[in-house]
Amino acid sequence: LKVAVSCTQRLPALGDLFSISAYVYAQKPQLDIHSFEGTFTRVGLLDLELNQLTKALFLALVALSIVMVTLQGFVGPWYRNLFRFLLLFSYIIPISLRVNLDMGKAAYGWMIMKDDNIPGTVVRTSTIPEELGRLVYLLTDKTGTLTQNEMIFKRLHLGTVSYGTDTMDEIQNHIISSYSQSSAPKVRKTVSSRIHEAVKAIALCHNVTPVYESHAGVNGETEYAEVDQNFSDENRTYQASSPDEVALVQWTESVGLTLVNRDLTSMQLKSPGGQILTYYILQVFPFTSESKRMGIIVRDESTGEITFYMKGADVAMSTIVQYNDWLEEECGNMAREGLRTLVVAKKSLTEEQHQDFENRYNQAKLSIHDRALKVAAVVESLEREMELLCLTGVEDQLQADVRPTLEMLRNAGIKIWMLTGDKLETATCIAKSSHLVSRTQDIHIFRPVISRGEAHLELNAFRRKHDCALVISGDSLEVCLKYYEHEFVELACQCPAVVCCRCSPTQKAHIVKLLQHHTGKRTCAIGDGGNDVSMIQAADCGIGIEGKEGKQASLAADFSITQFKHIGRLLMVHGRNSYKRSAALGQFVMHRGLIISTMQAVFSSVFYFASIPLYQGFLMVGYATIYTMFPVFSLVLDQDVKPEMALLYPELYKDLTKGRSLSFKTFLIWVLISIYQGGILMYGALLLFESEFVHVVAISFTALILTELLMVALTIRTWHWLMVVAEFFSLGCYVASLAFLNEYFDVAFITTVTFLWKVSAITVVSCLPLYILKYLKRKFSPPSYSKLTS
Template sequence: MPPSRGASALTCLTGLPQVALVQWTESVGLTLVNRDLTSMQLRTPSGQILTYCILQTFPFTSESKRMGVIVRDESTAEITFYMKGADVAMSTVVQYNDWLEEECGNMAREGLRTLVVAKRALTDEQYQDFENRYNQAKLSIHDRTLKVAAVVESLEREMELLCLTGVEDQLQTDVRPTLEMLRNAGLKVCLKYYEHEFVELACQCPAVVCCRCGPTQKAHIVKLLQQHTGRRTCAIGDGGNDVSMIQAADCGIGIEGKEGRQASLAADFSVSQFKHIGRLLVVHGRSSYKRSAALSQFVMHRGLIISTMQAVFSSVFYFASVPLYQGFLMVGPCSCTVEVCSWWCRVPRVTSLLSSRYATVYTMFPVFSLVLDQDVKPEMAMLYPELYKDLTKVRPQLGIKGENGGRSLSCKTFLVWVLISIYQGGILMFGALVLFESEFVHVVAISFTALILTELLMVALTVRTWHWLMAVAELLSLGCYVASLAFLNQYFDVPFIMTVTFVWKVSAITVVSCLPLYVLKYLKRKLSPPSYSKLSS
């Protein structure tokens, strides 16, 4: 229930249980009026104000799993040490009782977050002795942390058990459907709520639960899974104690919750609700992976195909150091050999613009437009999370199988694109050398025009769902090349470009370089269609 009074005092509290307890005490008449670093004020149901002076505070740590405070009642001058923490940590410091363990178990079975509260009255002499030892420990140069912890533990003995609290930590909406979606997508879920770390169990079971783990232990579990399975891990958390785990994982997702934004600030991705994780992974994650794979493969193909053409060109002319399409940095005096100079120097030196424009103006927009491609609609990816399994690499040694054998970017796909680049580069260069007639400048015009058309057609054949910006990118690139021919008429044989001979030669080379690949792609889709094509059909 939201606080009606003392709302400013709640800003000094951290964590859901603390806020819930303060709000509950207010509902029964005991209100927290003010809380700062040195004092605290409470209002009783009768309206009396109780003022306490805060003498010492002992913050929560993942190792001790408890926190405490020493206060002095201003009206009675009584000094009291209060402590609260997890039942496993408090059961050893409170006086013997026969109900704590049973009641903790009952609350835990109801899904409540339990806290044990205890106190110990201190005399002035006891507190002065503690304060002296505590200050000396904090001034120690060696083993300061251990000495401070030992002094504090001297107070944690035979404490009076006050109460056991249980706070309901409700799940966010659609948590169960989201977990089912991730399971259907082939992702294994590990909820960290149990003490023991069973790596074998984590590898064999679809879900593993670990509890009462500190930040270091959570990060250690993530590293164990990475080392023993070799798989990518994704850590999801909403609190400050999840930061180490999130940073240790390959991918960290932070949820902005009531316990602050530490997790979301330390994570790679931040969401407001747990239910958004499903869409983040099966829609955006899947699309981002496939688009990045296509983009990287085309960037590699764009550079390798022109390198193949250069290699073929150099081999024909006895490996002379003559570039086919010169770059900006290679503009200068002629460096051709005597045998080749009579051929090459007929091509003006400003053809150095070609290779640079090929990678920027002529082919950049279509290649980068692949980031807009999608094989299925987001609604379909959410409805069939099994499509995410297509991204899984086949690993027989771990018993992990991808549905269609693999990832969009792997050594296999890299080799395929290398072979495609070599094939197309060889066809383009050999075709231009075979079909040109008397002028060597025709080789540059034929090969470069066929190269531009081949790259544009390859992008078009790869697209699965056309976006209007993709069509604009294709037409814009083709228009830029045609327009540049008019501006570079002194660098091309314009009368030859306007002839039917030039058109059919360029068309023939382009068809030979692209048509076999299209036929192979068509046969593959017919004989072994991907999962998304089955859904679309």
Template sequence: GQHRETLSLQIAKNLEDRLSPGVRDLIRQALSVFLCCLAPFQVLFNQFKYFFNLYFLLLACSQFVPEMRLGALYTYWVPLGFVLAVTVIREAVEEIRCYVRDKEVNSQVYSRLTARGTVKVKSSNIQVGDLIIVEKNQRVPADMIFLRTSEKNGSCFLRTDQLDGETDWKLRLPVACTQRLPTAADLLQIRSYVYAEEPNIDIHNFVGTFTREDSDPPISESLSIENTLWAGTVVASGTVVGVVLYTGRELRSVMNTSNPRSKIGLFDLEVNCLTKILFGALVVVSLVMVALQHFAGRWYLQIIRFLLLFSNIIPISLRVNLDMGKIVYSWVIRRDSKIPGTVVRSSTIPEQLGRISYLLTDKTGTLTQNEMIFKRLHLGTVAYGLDSMDEVQSHIFSIYTQQSQDPPAQKGPTLTTKVRRTMSSRVHEAVKAIALCHNVTPVYESNGVTDQAEAEKQYEDSCRVYQASSPDEVALVQWTESVGLTLVGRDQSSMQLRTPGDQILNFTILQIFPFTYESKRMGIIVRDESTGEITFYMKGADVVMAGIVQYNDWLEEECGNMAREGLRVLVVAKKSLAEEQYQDFEARYVQAKLSVHDRSLKVATVIESLEMEMELLCLTGVEDQLQADVRPTLETLRNAGIKVWMLTGDKLETATCTAKNAHLVTRNQDIHVFRLVTNRGEAHLELNAFRRKHDCALVISGDSLEVCLKYYEYEFMELACQCPAVVCCRCAPTQKAQIVRLLQERTGKLTCAVGDGGNDVSMIQESDCGVGVEGKEGKQASLAADFSITQFKHLGRLLMVHGRNSYKRSAALSQFVIHRSLCISTMQAVFSSVFYFASVPLYQGFLIIGYSTIYTMFPVFSLVLDKDVKSEVAMLYPELYKDLLKGRPLSYKTFLIWVLISIYQGSTIMYGALLLFESEFVHIVAISFTSLILTELLMVALTIQTWHWLMTVAELLSLACYIASLVFLHEFIDVYFIATLSFLWKVSVITLVSCLPLYVLKYLRRRFSPPSYSKLTS
């Protein structure tokens, strides 16, 4: 059997700490200091797992060997130290933030019930078995079993948005026998224990039993999710007492914070590939240099010296520059006033946003508002729409006025009256079922005039808000209120409805069967207090309800008709139960709930025994309206060359209707609805039929999709990828993730997944770039995503402007950093060749460090502010995004162009300096190094498309820094020589020869073969 935990409540009373609190705190502090000291070493160790960081460490260490030393030690250690320092500081900032957050949480104070009364305890000192009191609006500090509440209705509400992302309040019930105790202190006088399942990650289920041993006979109660208070949730009503069940790493919330798949951007992989090519070039050049010496003498030492000499070929600062760039892009996205509320949760992949080929989106709450409006009530023979709701109101009114006043004596009702009365009773039955079958609770809040207790007593309309797990439920209850039957009160065992005549109807809740994604239905058994009648009400999706209700000839057809209008359809049914029939059911149900093994299966079997031959009452249709600007956003994405797939759990007809409304499927586009297939043969025939269609949108259900992927995965994906739009309906969360994975594998293109609910988390985490929409269903998707937005329309700007800019800027930055390193390495190669392949460095000491830091770092990094077009133009012409997918700004072709530029400029500067220097070697250094710095600054100016004032400052500041530092560089440069005209004209000529041809080529290209973006800016 499975390992389980048994927990005695006596622990809270008689457990004595073996260590005094002072000693325990001292040990804890010593341990935390030791771990803090270890943290920097852990970060450094992680950094040296990367090949190139380890490579530069070995290079720096080689300088301790006299035969390999090329110059001052600091020329190798300072750059490495700088790169690692930036990384360690960044990690330290993150660690400090986490530490402050944790300390804040761990130092919150709670009340603990003990034999000596209530004592204060920090949340970090709470232990298993403690009896903890949690006040209203306080966070629950540990996973607990709910024992008592101060609320008179014997239940409490929890806010769980930080745990499961859902914004509705959850109803929780205390253990019945502990709630009946006169005071909370009596909990310490009883002898009882909790038998609980072992810790696991499931936050939606719990199995256990509570046994009180000091009663005769012992009382046993089954425990379920309704009796739990998970850590991280907030008590929304009353004061509660619970016994601590799990702490530390066994908490549900902690077990659910598994590290998600770490996403490495495609751009980073491409840059890594280029650096590997550069490493290959480094080895080849070193071998060639030694080969030209005919491997004379200790040639192996010469190879190592050349590897050290040309180590600049691999730019040590590339990774840091790109990481800092990503931080800038994230900051720019957060600061964009046109997309308020956007959060960047993963700052490592902003370039991915500029290369998306497939966008996979949820429907409800993502494309739609998730704000439900009741639109249709269908009774089979008659339907009521928005324009005829007053008829429903009059039917309800007539029923209750007839009941409240005896009709005057008549000779007999006319036929019309009889028909009207039967119709009124049918409408009444349907409305009453909708008003009773739900998990909605009315909550009364103070409105400044009436206080909370008074409002609750008087059922004050203005103070009432409805709490439920789904917007559909609230819409239905608000509708019943609008037609005259108002839900005014509810606790764990009763419900109150108010009629149009202000009469209160009382119902006892006998059982409730909550909605689940698997069952697709919910049910409730109530007893009408005025008549004693027991009724089982149920509502759910048509696919499951069709097999539960009695045979009828209109359900399927009308469900289809309503779905085609874009309505979400629910089927409502009822069944009257005799007292003995219910008692028999209850006995079996309680027995099933007490079982510890296979509880859910046994419970479902018992409930199913009731779900037969139910009377179909009505269909309800609610509409979920589209979000603002969904249509233009989808059109923008389509014009940008992005294919949009809609993956939803909704009905086929509803999903198709939404796809048309949102213009996901254009007006003149054919739609191929994939027939329902159940086996290989049917799938083969349907795929052949689909293959004959051209340029049509595909609509397919989850069941058919599963069959196709099982037998014809390759063929199906090949055909689907050619479609301009795809709609998958009745999609399970696991299927959504599977589709994302298949698209990545089959096409090799980047995918972006957008969703708002817990059922979208798996696809968001699976995609290359996950975007969460903060919506009515909470923050679960938003918290799991790489980027979080508040509305779907913000996605257009996120991709077209920020994605495009981030990708282009990083491409320019990385290639420029590589160019900067190749340039100086080419000069070193020319210098060594001229001087008989000697492994002697051209530049030493501060020159080599200053070159890639203070002299060129700021202008090169300022490329992260560059943009080729204004953001308005990028939004107006999404085709620019499509161009980016075709001709990549970072490719082997562009890399080769930059390599050739580097070789040309490096050779020109070095040969120019060798030809024009007079007598001293220091003149070569002065002329070539100054020309190199000027060339780099001019090349940055050539690369920039749109000047920003910070770019100008960076250029001028770098030049000023170089000129000012010349005074201190007399060890390497002749200070008197640089003040002569001879020096100035030589540097000017060399710089002109190295840069002018590139300026001319840029002008000619703009003139005769301009890129598409330049046509829009000119």
């Protein structure tokens, strides 16, 4: 079934697609031909706002042309005059706006990538840098985003006894005892046997490959070999898709059982005494986000024993292992310490059981219909009544400066939602330790609900809380959204922070779309792994972190950073500047067209509504290019506050989200300014009318250029040396070109004192009142940032 994206479904013809400004992301070719992921994304909010203003200007163009024809009295071929007026006033439509904005956005992107304070940042789209300055919701992944995704083994629990980092030597002694031939007390042998079984399971149940550094290659690059018969401990590293698995294998090495070699069919362990133990790999069942577990079947070369090992999340393993009374409680205890837990279990298989499984498994893999379901069913038949061996806990430490960064974002008025696949207790612990939830705020943990009635009761309980962070599981979230979507989103949006745990990639993207639909506010998603891609692409602004899980998130995002802490400067400094600069640039380009159109309207009105141009040829071309382009574009270097001040006072960011830098109010102010200045320039030149008409053009056009240069100076809040260069360069170009504009100007007249004082008088009248108004406004109603800089 082929369905068009929503904004293109009602287009009358294919050609109308080109009227939509958007960009398309299409997934690269892959083996699975039955699935495809792509996004159709329209440009940012600022572009949409400018489009609305441009439409208003177009209506003004048509209305002004009709008024002029009407005042003309519809004499002669009035429709021809109507089109002539449309052409004369066409400068009202800021044709150069798109070019200036796109060039500005490219400049912002370059500035971001050249910022030494956020090294390694990459801007992958040049359409929405100003979106960084208007964010209200930040949705973030946890592992690898807020945390380092560098796991450290912290705890091993066997049910009756727990081992922490301070008791690892005891585990090592038990492992040595298990492989020694000496006689030991029966109780000690039993304990050693249990620990040995647990450690052996951890050392075998994974997808880790040891890699050995051999020598420097011909280009000086290090070469690696997967097989090295020396098995040197000094040059061995481990490669795996998950840092959890690497942490576990590194821990088994530290206690005496070392993974030294692995290929497709076997793996070898080294005992504390240096003995090489070989295990043949019969089957591997990889980890998936749906199953939340992985398994492996191995045969011990020395004994011929076949064992099925499995490890996974407690929610998946609790129904697989034999009954016990400690797993759930200890999982909760470890999670409250902020540890990521894995349950490890095993099942011994006879030769007959294994052969029967192999036959059924191979038969299922050859099925044409429902292959995946049949394969899963065969594997699940093996996952029954498994012996619980141990519970492991690894710690994922927070990234550098996560706490101050989250506090900064919260002070900036940005509401942060953490979406993670981890269990509730772990997510809650990280939310507290990272200061995602303020120390003064309470946390409401949403009770698990499975029915409409339960969801209703829990929502009512939550409604009575105030200024309280919310923690909810993915399953409960689904129930709430199914029956009470509007009510739940409304309550959640009032929370200072929200944590969604046990969240699937699809749910993450769905939450983003819910916020966009119900609030209309700008959203940003940040993550580091492939499971965050859908969330990143659904958000108005996507940020990817290059982490341990590869570059999938980084490549799919609008912006790529190397550490979470960089997001603070990216938003507070570059987001602020990009939005403020684009708003100023856009409105000034409109002003540039409006002022000359006003002069044309005044000129035509004075001369009996004649549809003749005020300025012709090179004057019109030069006005929009070399005479004003550089000073106007230099606004991309402007900044209202210094970066240090923006970071020190993140509260300034709140003003940006209100959209006051570019609104119909500011647009109308610029329209009034343009009408006032255009009228003054034209009427001033006519009042100071000389004996020849050519003098009116010379006086008014020169005053127009000077006014534009002065207005740029009036708009600038922080001067940059390139702005000064742009101003004087443009003025110099105009003065130099006067010698070649004999067709338009009387060179003898423009070198007289009369010309100079008349131009100066008109320019002063057009600009001085605006300078006075700006001074009075800054004195009696200063913007928030000026209170800090003064």
